[in-house]
Amino acid sequence: MTALAHPHTASPALAAPGDQPTVAIVGASITGPTLALLLHQAGLTNVTVLDASPRLHAQAGGVIGLEHTALDVLDSIGVPQHEFVPFTSERVVAVKVADRREAGRTHTFYPGRSTAWHLINTALLQRFPEGWLRLGSRVHGLTSGPDGRAQLRIADAGPLSADLVVFADGRRSTGRRLLDPDRELRYGGYVAWRGQAPTVPQDLHDYTRIEPYGAGFHLFPIQRRDGSIATDWTLYLNHSEQEFRTLLAADPTRRTYVLPHQITAHAREHVTGHARQLLPATAADIIEATPAWTAAPIVDIAPPERMVYPVGRHAHAVLLGDALAPVRPNTARGANSGIEQATSLAATLRQHLRYGADLPVALEGWQRRALPAVHDALQLGPKLGAALGLGHHPAPA
Numbered sequence: 239m240t241a242l243a244h245p246h247t248a249s250p251a252l253a254a255p256g257d258q259p260t261v262a263i264v265g266a267s268i269t270g271p272t273l274a275l276l277l278h279q280a281g282l283t284n285v286t287v288l289d290a291s292p293r294l295h296a297q298a299g300g301v302i303g304l305e306h307t308a309l310d311v312l313d314s315i316g317v318p319q320h321e322f323v324p325f326t327s328e329r330v331v332a333v334k335v336a337d338r339r340e341a342g343r344t345h346t347f348y349p350g351r352s353t354a355w356h357l358i359n360t361a362l363l364q365r366f367p368e369g370w371l372r373l374g375s376r377v378h379g380l381t382s383g384p385d386g387r388a389q390l391r392i393a394d395a396g397p398l399s400a401d402l403v404v405f406a407d408g409r410r411s412t413g414r415r416l417l418d419p420d421r422e423l424r425y426g427g428y429v430a431w432r433g434q435a436p437t438v439p440q441d442l443h444d445y446t447r448i449e450p451y452g453a454g455f456h457l458f459p460i461q462r463r464d465g466s467i468a469t470d471w472t473l474y475l476n477h478s479e480q481e482f483r484t485l486l487a488a489d490p491t492r493r494t495y496v497l498p499h500q501i502t503a504h505a506r507e508h509v510t511g512h513a514r515q516l517l518p519a520t521a522a523d524i525i526e527a528t529p530a531w532t533a534a535p536i537v538d539i540a541p542p543e544r545m546v547y548p549v550g551r552h553a554h555a556v557l558l559g560d561a562l563a564p565v566r567p568n569t570a571r572g573a574n575s576g577i578e579q580a581t582s583l584a585a586t587l588r589q590h591l592r593y594g595a596d597l598p599v600a601l602e603g604w605q606r607r608a609l610p611a612v613h614d615a616l617q618l619g620p621k622l623g624a625a626l627g628l629g630h631h632p633a634p635a
């Protein structure tokens with residue numbers, strides 16, 4: 239087995255129209271399944287989507303804002319909006335808070351709509367062609383096989399060969415660790431605590447952000463798997479790295495998603511106490527009334543220089559979505575970026591399949607067009623955080 243090739247040493251392989259590349263997608267959350275359905279629409283037939291989880295669950299949360307461009311992509315692959323957007327408000331209410339009292343509010347509009355992770359994920363997966371999805375398949379290695387194609391190493395299973403491997407495996411991406419090991423996650427200095435309170439305030443129709451300086455409390459109704467309606471909330475709160483370790487007995491760059499059973503009583507007490515000091519009592523009550531919480535420490539990463547990596551003589555690997563670069567949730571760009579990158583990557587493969595476009599050259603062009611948007615989103619996150627007093631670089635009060 240040879241190791242991964244250097245970016246500049248792969249020889250271009252010219253394809254005739256009709257060549258069917260074999261594609262392996264790692265990650266069946268949002269980015270991976272969107273790409274799979276776009277490839278299906280483009281006429282690709284040899285696609286396998288692998289996910290480590292035997293049963294998928296939200297890695298990164300409940301309510302997710304998707305911009306019109308991303309919503310339109312989903313529409314174009316036959317996923318109509320009414321299936322995953324139960325509440326159609328585009329209005330955003332931002333409430334300033336001083337001494338736990340409202341000190342004014344502004345109304346703006348989000349150029350898209352709010353949905354929820356499980357609604358999109360279910361809508362996408364139920365449209366998969368037979369045999370495309372392999373759950374419970376943890377990828378742990380990538381080599382090149384004797385035929386010059388990529389070989390994915392999968393725990394408790396034989397290797398899988400592919401012409402193109404797409405890593406859409408999230409914030410702690412195995413693909414990124416294998417292809418771009420120097421870009422490590424850095425803790426951003428605050429945590430998104432999340433939960434779903436069983437009742438919904440009567441006046442909660444719009445995405446609402448309650449923003450005392452140094453924290454943020456976001457609320458929106460969510461339709462749960464069983465059809466019931468709850469209040470999905472996210473509380474952004476500053477914590478030093480040491481505090482995170484003390485509260486959750488973990489390193490924030492390793493445990494990037496904290497499950498309900500990992501939230502200690504001490505962490506709950508600590509966070510609820512802070513919420514009571516910072517937020518109006520009604521907001522703190524919502525947090526306290528929520529039985530199960532999750533948490534996502536906010537992480538940063540250096541901007542990527544590449545998205546495409548040659549593997550062996552003929553194959554390529556690609557990083558997409560959070561696997562390429564997790565961006566701060568305040569930007570509301572993570573899922574949007576993943577869907578946009580998947581769309582332009584699918585266009586590249588369609589040109590290859592239909593018209594014999596040179597795949598390595600087309601992939602380089604795709605990378606050159608897509609990278610600037612990733613850099614912009616990575617820069618925006620810390621700026622937005624600083625303006626709200628969140629993270630390692632708070633602006634002066």
Ligand SMILES: Cc1cc2nc3c(=O)[nH]c(=O)nc-3n(C[C@H](O)[C@H](O)[C@H](O)COP(=O)(O)OP(=O)(O)OC[C@H]3O[C@@H](n4cnc5c(N)ncnc54)[C@H](O)[C@@H]3O)c2cc1C
Nearest residue numbers: 265267268269290298303377407408559560567572573574
């Ligand atoms: C609080 C919060 C709010 C957010 N709000 C928004 C928003 O409003 N708008 C927005 O656009 N984004 C938002 N995001 C970001 C968004 O949730 C993520 O960007 C998005 O989920 C990334 O999708 P993904 O498919 O790239 O990766 P993920 O959702 O992380 O999925 C990765 C998948 O890969 C699988 N996997 C991991 N490792 C392996 C392996 N070795 N082998 C096989 N499978 C593997 C996992 O099981 C998982 O299913 C928010 C995030 C947070 C934390």
